[in-house]
Amino acid sequence: MxxxxxxxxxxxxxxxxxxxxxxxxxxxxxxxxxxxxxxxxxxxxxTLGLTCDEILSDGEGLPKAGFLALVLSVIMLCGDPAPEEAVWGALSRMRVYVGREHCVFGELRELLTRVWVQEGYLEYQQMPDSHPARYVFLWGPRAYVETSKW
Missing domain, CATH: 1.10.10.1200 (MAGE homology domain, winged helix WH1 motif)
Structure with missing residues (x-):
């Protein structure tokens, strides 16, 4: 350096x-x-108490844990629940784009809406009575257990 x-x-x-x-x-x-x-x-x-080893087992858990902390922070700042477009917009300002393969995180939509939802870190729900369908992100139960909003 x-x-x-x-x-x-x-x-x-x-x-x-x-x-x-x-x-x-x-x-x-x-x-x-x-x-x-x-x-x-x-x-x-x-330092957040997130179980990094379980986030990704091939040795890249720490970057994904840090990215998860960032996504949880964005959700908290946007309001829990956070509109999907607000989360994608915040991440794109950091030059991490949905629809593009990232060298560490893979495809964001799959990571956030499938992988981390299955692992319980995030919830991804359709807003009731939204036409066309709109979605929101929320903190998942595992995120609440392993860390806190503060």
């Missing part, structure tokens, strides 16, 4: 590292822990 991003301003590294660490903690629910001070090796540790 020093050579690539802070080439001419390496004295700012502690402040930048601290700010990035705080953003990762607040936005994605992960904390940076130093594993080896001598070699400056760090690891990311989930």
């Amino acid at each position: 020093l050579n690539e991003f802070l080439r001419d301003n390496q004295e700012h590294f502690p402040v930048v590292f601290s700010e990035v660490s705080e953003c990762l903690r607040l936005v994605f629910g992960v904390e940076i822990k130093e594993v080896d001070p001598k070699e400056h090796i760090y690891t990311l540790v989930p």
Whole structure:
């Protein structure tokens, strides 16, 4: 990082590292822990209590857990329940688009409306009396058990 991003301003590294660490903690629910001070090796540790290993078993659970925390936050901020179009809109502003395959998350619609619904993290329901049909996202029962809105 020093050579690539802070080439001419390496004295700012502690402040930048601290700010990035705080953003990762607040936005994605992960904390940076130093594993080896001598070699400056760090690891990311989930802080939300979400069961990352169960989110994805092929070793990519942490990014998906962070993304799940982000989706739950969007639902909370939009109002629980959150209109489907508001969730897709918020995610597209982060350059994660429904209908496009993402290299880590796969296809968003399937991840949010099938996988995480089956796992109990989200609920996806049709709004009553909506013509054409409109859908909303809600926190699922498992999300309530494993973390809190606050």
